[in-house]
Amino acid sequence: MTITVDGISKSFNDFQALKGVELAAARGEFIALLGPSGSGKTTLLRILAGLEFADSGRLLFDGRDVAAQGAGERNVGFVFQHYALFKHMTVAENVSFGLRVKPRAQRPAKAEIDRQVNELLRLVQLDRLGGRYPSQLSGGQRQRVALARALAIQPAVLLLDEPFGALDAKVRKELRRWLRRLHDDMQLTSIFVTHDQEEALELADRIAVMREGRIEQIGTPAEIYHRPATAFVYEFLGNANRLRCRIDRGRAVVAGLELPAPEYPDLHDAAGTAFVRPHDLVIADARQSGLEARVRQVFLAGPAIRVELALLTTGDMLEAEVPHGSDLGSLIVPDKLVTLQPTKIRAFPDAA
Amino acid sequence: MPAASTSFIGGFKRPSVLPGFGLTLGFAVSYLSLIVLLPLAALVLRPAEHGLAGYLGALTDPRVLAALRLSFGAALIAAAINAVFGLIVAWILVRYDFPLKRLVDALVDLPFALPTAVAGIALATIYSPNGWVGSLFAPLGVKIAFTPLGILVALTFIGLPFVVRSLQPVLQDMDREVEEAAVSLGAGRWLTFRLVILPAILPALLTGFALAFARAVGEYGSVIFIAGNMPMVSEIAPLLIVIKLEQFDYAGAAAIGVVMLAVSFVILLFINLVQRWSRRHEEN
Numbered sequence: 210m211t212i213t214v215d216g217i218s219k220s221f222n223d224f225q226a227l228k229g230v231e232l233a234a235a236r237g238e239f240i241a242l243l244g245p246s247g248s249g250k251t252t253l254l255r256i257l258a259g260l261e262f263a264d265s266g267r268l269l270f271d272g273r274d275v276a277a278q279g280a281g282e283r284n285v286g287f288v289f290q291h292y293a294l295f296k297h298m299t300v301a302e303n304v305s306f307g308l309r310v311k312p313r314a315q316r317p318a319k320a321e322i323d324r325q326v327n328e329l330l331r332l333v334q335l336d337r338l339g340g341r342y343p344s345q346l347s348g349g350q351r352q353r354v355a356l357a358r359a360l361a362i363q364p365a366v367l368l369l370d371e372p373f374g375a376l377d378a379k380v381r382k383e384l385r386r387w388l389r390r391l392h393d394d395m396q397l398t399s400i401f402v403t404h405d406q407e408e409a410l411e412l413a414d415r416i417a418v419m420r421e422g423r424i425e426q427i428g429t430p431a432e433i434y435h436r437p438a439t440a441f442v443y444e445f446l447g448n449a450n451r452l453r454c455r456i457d458r459g460r461a462v463v464a465g466l467e468l469p470a471p472e473y474p475d476l477h478d479a480a481g482t483a484f485v486r487p488h489d490l491v492i493a494d495a496r497q498s499g500l501e502a503r504v505r506q507v508f509l510a511g512p513a514i515r516v517e518l519a520l521l522t523t524g525d526m527l528e529a530e531v532p533h534g535s536d537l538g539s540l541i542v543p544d545k546l547v548t549l550q551p552t553k554i555r556a557f558p559d560a561a
Numbered sequence: 562m563p564a565a566s567t568s569f570i571g572g573f574k575r576p577s578v579l580p581g582f583g584l585t586l587g588f589a590v591s592y593l594s595l596i597v598l599l600p601l602a603a604l605v606l607r608p609a610e611h612g613l614a615g616y617l618g619a620l621t622d623p624r625v626l627a628a629l630r631l632s633f634g635a636a637l638i639a640a641a642i643n644a645v646f647g648l649i650v651a652w653i654l655v656r657y658d659f660p661l662k663r664l665v666d667a668l669v670d671l672p673f674a675l676p677t678a679v680a681g682i683a684l685a686t687i688y689s690p691n692g693w694v695g696s697l698f699a700p701l702g703v704k705i706a707f708t709p710l711g712i713l714v715a716l717t718f719i720g721l722p723f724v725v726r727s728l729q730p731v732l733q734d735m736d737r738e739v740e741e742a743a744v745s746l747g748a749g750r751w752l753t754f755r756l757v758i759l760p761a762i763l764p765a766l767l768t769g770f771a772l773a774f775a776r777a778v779g780e781y782g783s784v785i786f787i788a789g790n791m792p793m794v795s796e797i798a799p800l801l802i803v804i805k806l807e808q809f810d811y812a813g814a815a816a817i818g819v820v821m822l823a824v825s826f827v828i829l830l831f832i833n834l835v836q837r838w839s840r841r842h843e844e845n
Contacts, residue, residue: 260741281744287742293736294742297842306743342842344843358742359745359746361746
């Protein structure tokens with residue numbers, strides 16, 4: 210099913226949660242709504258599900274306007290952040306709920322319901338646990354029950370609100386891959402909300418980065434990561450060091466150091482901010498040219514060595530990453546004076 | 562047998578970080594014995610002085626049977642009425658905001674606070690054939706005060722807070738997302754209520770029902786003013802007990818008391834079992 214969100218706005222009392230959001234999802238697409246809390250991503254998801262209604266704008270499923278349809282008529286599977294399982298029902302009863310509440314004419318026979326429930330439980334790898342109650346399951350298992358329950362009504366659209374938010378890191382990673390496979394196998398159109406950029410980058414076909422009720426940028430994970438449209442997107446997609454700079458005719462000047470900023474060939478001496486990812490900062494000894502800085506702290510654990518440095522000129526704190534086993538051992542000790550050479554920056558002029 | 566073990570084999574005591582099990586259990590048992598069991602024992606032993614025959618004699622009296630039937634019947638009906646309307650009151654108090662909500666919330670407790678005799682006199686005045694409400698029903702040939710119907714009114718009045726106050730916290734804690742999940746799966750309002758909301762609040766509803774029932778069975782003060790107290794028609798068992806006491810028939814009074822106790826106990830036990838069944842999903 211294709212989904213078209215056309216200029217949707219929504220307010221709660223004085224707070225405008227959505228400000229004319231535009232979004233189009235193609236059939237079979239997996240889209241992530243990524244943003245900080247309060248950016249309106251969950252509100253948008255709930256409007257798609259029919260749990261909330263837009264003040265203005267149009268919402269089309271396969272070109273049909275569904276704005277007037279209630280949640281139950283949209284054939285949308287919704288997975289809640291905290292699962293929202295029916296506590297007094299067994300796993301099997303939870304999963305079969307959507308089938309059991311169908312009008313008598315459309316309701317499958319009991320044997321057929323049982324068959325479908327068993328199939329779904331197998332799909333979510335819980336086939337032995339149909340008789341348990343939700344309180345007897347782990348978080349990851351509950352999440353899968355919630356998914357099976359949403360899939361039971363054979364939705365064309367699957368909406369997930371922070372689906373992995375409440376799970377620990379290992380379970381989260383497993384479920385992520387599994388969900389992506391499930392999405393592809395069942396040919397769903399899925400939209401999920403997350404504030405975890407890693408999750409969005411790994412799982413989604415396209416990411417819509419949201420900020421204060423608007424979509425700031427939408428694109429493939431590679432586009433969003435490598436060509437962020439705004440400073441906000443850049444900062445949201447990973448660790449970033451900020452450096453004040455002047456942008457001048459395709460160059461960004463940071464503390465006397467000239468760096469390429471080819472996005473702005475026409476700007477003349479405009480104030481801006483240059484961003485550098487920690488792994489794009491090369492540490493060299495103090496004789497080299499670059500930004501002078503003093504090492505503050507060194508963290509040796511983790512996939513790479515993290516080094517905290519203070520710029521000599523401004524005192525700003527920066528973070529650099531050095532691969533383990535590099536020959537910089539003598540430089541990355543606290544209080545050592547070094548120079549920093551950004552290999553790749555992204556500058557944004559200040560908003561006028 | 563392993564030495565130095567703090568757990569009783571097959572017993573209930575296990576090492577625990579929560580202290581004071583022995584002390585609190587001992588206290589609870591002695592306290593309950595003193596406050597609850599001792600008077601009850603006296604009650605049960607009293608009619609035994611006259612032997613089983615005296616017991617049976619007191620209980621086969623049609624007037625006693627009629628009073629017991631009325632007391633338990635009216636109490637059950639009143640508790641059922643309260644369960645339905647108390648649920649509605651609790652629902653609007655929790656789910657909606659409206660002007661004077663705080664005041665309405667406080668009103669619910671009034672039947673708790675009012676001296677029962679005052680309640681009885683007030684109700685009798687309003688529901689008597691020339692009272693505000695009674696005069697509306699009188700032309701229809703319906704008499705409320707001084708009939709069993711009046712007893713029902715009084716028992717409903719005093720039982721309402723139990724249901725409302727039992728349900729309120731549970732409704733407050735209910736996860737709205739669960740209802741939204743039901744709706745998004747295609748359930749309409751009625752099915753969502755019946756399949757999702759009602760099972761979740763059933764234990765609390767039963768608690769309220771049981772409390773309202775227990776209070777109604779034992780209620781005396783408000784009922785005697787509105788009941789009319791006609792033997793075989795509108796005479797409740799607690800009143801009959803008082804009458805027997807005034808006639809110095811202590812054994813007869815105690816016999817009625819024992820029967821009330823036994824029936825109440827059985828009914829409350831039954832409600833408890835239903836409650837336990839409705840909570841089966843909470844066991845791990």
